[in-house]
Structures are given as structure tokens and as C-alpha cells.
Amino acid sequence: MSSTVRTPEEIAARVKALESMLIESGVMTTQAIDRMVEIYENEVGPQLGAQVVVRAWTDPAFKARLVADASEACKELGISGLQGEDMVVVENTEAVHNVIVCTLCSCYPWPVLGLPPNWYKDPQYRAAITREPRKVLRESFGFTVPDDVEVRVWDSSSEMRYWVLPQRPAGTEGWSDEQLLALVTRDAMIGVGPVGAVA
Numbered sequence: 001m002s003s004t005v006r007t008p009e010e011i012a013a014r015v016k017a018l019e020s021m022l023i024e025s026g027v028m029t030t031q032a033i034d035r036m037v038e039i040y041e042n043e044v045g046p047q048l049g050a051q052v053v054v055r056a057w058t059d060p061a062f063k064a065r066l067v068a069d070a071s072e073a074c075k076e077l078g079i080s081g082l083q084g085e086d087m088v089v090v091e092n093t094e095a096v097h098n099v100i101v102c103t104l105c106s107c108y109p110w111p112v113l114g115l116p117p118n119w120y121k122d123p124q125y126r127a128a129i130t131r132e133p134r135k136v137l138r139e140s141f142g143f144t145v146p147d148d149v150e151v152r153v154w155d156s157s158s159e160m161r162y163w164v165l166p167q168r169p170a171g172t173e174g175w176s177d178e179q180l181l182a183l184v185t186r187d188a189m190i191g192v193g194p195v196g197a198v199a
């Protein structure tokens with residue numbers, strides 16, 4: 001067994017090769033693969049992150065551990081794995097709103113958010129969000145951060161994968177974990193969108 005450490009680019013190339021092989025041999029269709037990717041982008045992945053967020057909202061001691069060492073705290077919930085060895089959680093407050101990006105490529109905390117959406121890998125997003133975060137959030141995501149809230153952009157790398165702990169919305173006191181889970185969106189954990197509306 002080789003223990004060679006591979007870069008994300010090498011892994012991506014291998015995945016691509018495997019995908020072509022599966023399609024050519026008739027084992028899988030492109031549609032099936034697209035659907036699987038979609039599931040990991042929007043469903044399975046972010047749901048794990050949402051569980052972590054809800055635990056942090058409801059357990060202050062866990063939140064402290066999460067902010068101190070996200071990878072270790074996530075392990076308490078059985079969440080770990082490739083591209084998640086070095087996660088850093090940045091906490092939104094009344095005064096600070098956080099957004100993540102990888103300006104170099106597409107580093108992303110896979111174990112809690114799944115696969116990055118295509119726009120996250122887009123050079124346009126990667127360049128613009130660091131330059132004019134408020135404008136990008138408003139114009140590309142329809143998300144307005146109030147002027148009195150500072151926007152901080154965190155540039156991820158393979159050594160440091162950031163993600164956002166959104167604020168628990170007011171009016172959710174006494175809510176069940178299930179109700180809270182439904183509020184936590186992938187975009188809120190990237191920092192490009194709000195948590196769900198409290199009805």
C-alpha cells in the first residue's frame with residue numbers, strides 16, 4: 001500500500017478517470033453521477049454541518065470546543081474525514097459576518113458541507129468576494145449585510161478550511177433540534193446567505 005499524500009487536483013483527476021470508466025463500461029450514466037454529486041452538494045454534506053451548528057446553538061460548552069478546534073469537536077459527533085482534518089469555524093456575531101472562499105482553488109470542508117457548489121470554484125466568485133464582499137453578497141446572492149456589521153472574508157487553503165457558524169435566530173427559544181436543523185442552510189455555513197426565516 002502506498003501512503004502517498006495526494007493533492008486535491010490529483011484526487012480530482014483520479015475521480016474524473018474513474019467516472020469516465022464507469023460511464024464507458026455502462027455501469028453508470030452521466031445523469032446518475034450528476035445526481036450523486038447534487039446529493040453531496042446540497043443534501044448529505046450540508047446536513048452534517050447543520051447538525052454541528054444546532055449542537056453549538058444548544059450547547060455552549062460544545063460551541064466553545066468547536067470554535068477552539070473544529071475538527072476535534074466534530075469528531076465528538078462522529079464527523080470527520082478527508083479534507084476535514086484542519087477545519088476552522090468562524091462565528092458570526094452581532095458585529096461580524098463571516099464569508100469563506102478559496103482564492104487559490106476550491107478548498108472546502110467536505111465532512112460538514114459536502115462537495116463545493118460550482119460557483120464556489122468559479123474564478124469570478126473567488127476574486128470578487130475578497131475585493132467587494134458586500135457587493136457580491138448583495139448582487140450575486142441577494143443577501144444584504146447591514147452597514148454596521150463588519151464583513152470578514154476567510155481564505156481557505158489545504159491547511160486551513162474555514163466554515164461559518166451562523167447566529168441562532170431570535171424567536172427560536174425552546175425549538176426542537178429538528179426545527180432548528182431546518183433553518184441551517186449550506187449557504188449560511190459558507191456565509192453567502194442567511195439562515196432560514198423564523199415563521
Ligand code: FE
Pocket residue numbers: 102103104105106107108156157158
Ligand atoms: Fe483551494
